[in-house]
Amino acid sequence: MLAFIKEHRLLVPGEPLVVAVSGGPDSVCLLHLLANLKEPSLKLYVAHLNHKLRPEADDDARYVKARAKKLNLPATIEARDVKSHQKKHRQTLEEAARAVRYQFLSEVAQNIGASRVAVAHTRDDHIETILLHIVRGSGTRGLKGLEPLSKLRCQYGGVITIVRPLLEASRNETLDYCAEYKLNPRLDTTNLSLSPLRNRVRHQLIPLLKSYNPAVGEALLRLGQIAGDDAAHLLAEAQKLWPKIAEESNDGIAFHRQKFDRLGVVPQRYLLRLALEKMVGDLKDIENRHLSELMQKVLGQPAGKKINLPYGVTFLGDYDRYRFVRNIDNLTRYPELDGEVTLTIPGTTRFSGWRFTASVISLEKMKKDADPFTAYFDLDRAGKDLVIRSRRRGDRFEPLGLGATKKVGEFMISAKVPAYQRDRVPLVISKNGSIWLVGYRTDERVKVTSGTKRILRIHATRPSAGSAARR
Structure with a gap:
């Protein structure tokens, strides 16, 4: 095992290593092997989670506590409510147990300053995982099965590194090891249940496949190796394209x-x-x-x-x-619009984080700037009864210079307004319909001409960056 650990650099010198110990043969074998490596820099820390799913679970916890004490190793032993997690997140019992277990291991690692957690997956687990991925329709990367070292994202945040020192050992070898050293591991009777898919793969599918090919385990491991090599090459090519x-x-x-x-x-x-x-x-x-x-x-x-x-x-x-x-909100400075508001003329109107400043000016004071958030209107045509709101089904206007009416939604598509932003663009509405899609286009019918007597100037100030996401 030491050669395997060194080959795959599973340990960080001088850093504590969390060892997940259920009390079963595989994990008890792993703990005993690691404790007897005689590596001065290896600082082991035992972690056991009582899932409270079996009557004998408390006995398992006491066994692990005694085993850690005998090896003079520190340990964290806790119990958590897996069934409540299952109900809350609508998961299978197996999925819930896994999520709660790895969250627990992540917290233990964080508390003691460890970046890695050792688990007792064996070659048999590796083979079962490859078959599970095939059954579920995995891609090429899934066919490689378990890896000596991998990253795991926990449900409530945080990423831990999982190491698997026993990945070349078989389940029978861990049983023999425990028997040789009289470790008397605990036996989990739920492993015999055919309810979980993994157990059906273990007890039904693999024996069936062995009737076709007695060496099917080795064949699947070769498949996993080939798939892993192919995946590594394709991933390297993708990483070259990335920048x-x-x-x-x-x-x-x-x-x-x-x-x-x-x-x-x-x-x-x-x-x-x-x-x-x-x-x-x-x-x-x-x-x-x-x-x-x-x-x-x-x-x-x-x-x-x-x-x-x-x-x-x-x-x-x-x-x-x-x-x-x-968070789509982070892609835009346009917050969600809430209801509608009447525009104050003259004056300032606030609406869903926006600030609209309206004033009445003469033709001589009108500036021909290119600011899309400043618009000018013939006040006598637009009127003073204006409201600001988001678009609604059926809204139409006559975009300036287009020469025809158009649905507001269709105009947004042609103007390449992102879909996630369309309902967030304010629309200024008069009694006769839409007159300004803020930031994009005013309406032909209320444009300023040489005959305009009073000009309505509206300047819209967008919310500051990040305010959309805070709403």
């Missing part, structure tokens, strides 16, 4: 749309996976179907298409970018 095509910011990750569309399907898929990995840290809940769905429904589709992904991430297509974002 040419991707932009990272506090708001998320964006791809240059035209450059991305010119790529083949395989580099696109790997760039998307790489972006998601950077966003969430762990792709456990990001399945191949998610990637296929966003590639079919967003890539190459009209701007405005979007898909919600696990971990609160949204993938959307803009006119010039494909974007992964956590």
Whole structure:
């Protein structure tokens, strides 16, 4: 095991290592092996979570506590309510137990200043994981199964590094080791249940496959190795493309749309996976179907298409970018608009973070500036009974210079207003309809002419950067 640990650099010299110990043969074997490595710089810390799901769970916790004490190792042993988590998050019991367990391990690691957690996954777990990924329709990367070292994003935040020192050992070898050293590990009877999918793979599918090929385990491991090598090569190619095509910011990750569309399907898929990995840290809940769905429904589709992904991430297509974002509000300085307000003329009107300043001026004082947030109107045509609100179904106006009426929504599309911003653009309304789509275009019918006697000037001040996200 020491050679495997050194080959894959599983330990950080001088840093404590959390060892997840359930009390079963695999984890007890792992703890005993690590404790007997005689590595002076190796500082072990035992962590055990009582899931409160089995009558014998308290006995398991006492066993682990005694085992840690015998080895003179510090330990954190806690109990948490997995069933409440399952009900709250609508997960299977297996998913809830995993989420609660890794959250616990992450907290233990953080509390003692460790960056890595050792778990007792064996070669058998590796084979089962490859089969599970095949059954679930995983992509090539999923076929590589478990890795000696991997990152894991926890549900409530934080990323931990998981190390698997026993990945080359079989389950039978850990049982034999425990018997040789008289460790008397605990046995979890739920591992015999056929309810969890992994148990059905273990007790039904693998024996069936062995009837076709007695060496199916080795065959699957070779498949995992080949898939891992292929995936590593494709990932390296995607990383070369990354600086040419991707932009990272506090708001998320964006791809240059035209450059991305010119790529083949395989580099696109790997760039998307790489972006998601950077966003969430762990792709456990990001399945191949998610990637296929966003590639079919967003890539190459009209701007405005979007898909919600696990971990609160949204993938959307803009006119010039494909974007992964956590909060769409961060993409725009336009806050959500609440109701409507009457414009004070003359005076200042505040509306959903905006400030509108209206004044009546003469033709001589009118400035021909290019500020899209300042507009001039023939007051006698526009009238003083003006309101400000967001767009509604059926709103139309006659955009200045277009020579025809147009639906406000259609104009926004032609003006390439992002879909997530369209309902946030203020609209100034008179008794005769829309007269100003703020920041974009005024209405032909109320334009200032040489015969205009009174000019209404309206200046709109956008909310400060970040205020949209704070609302």
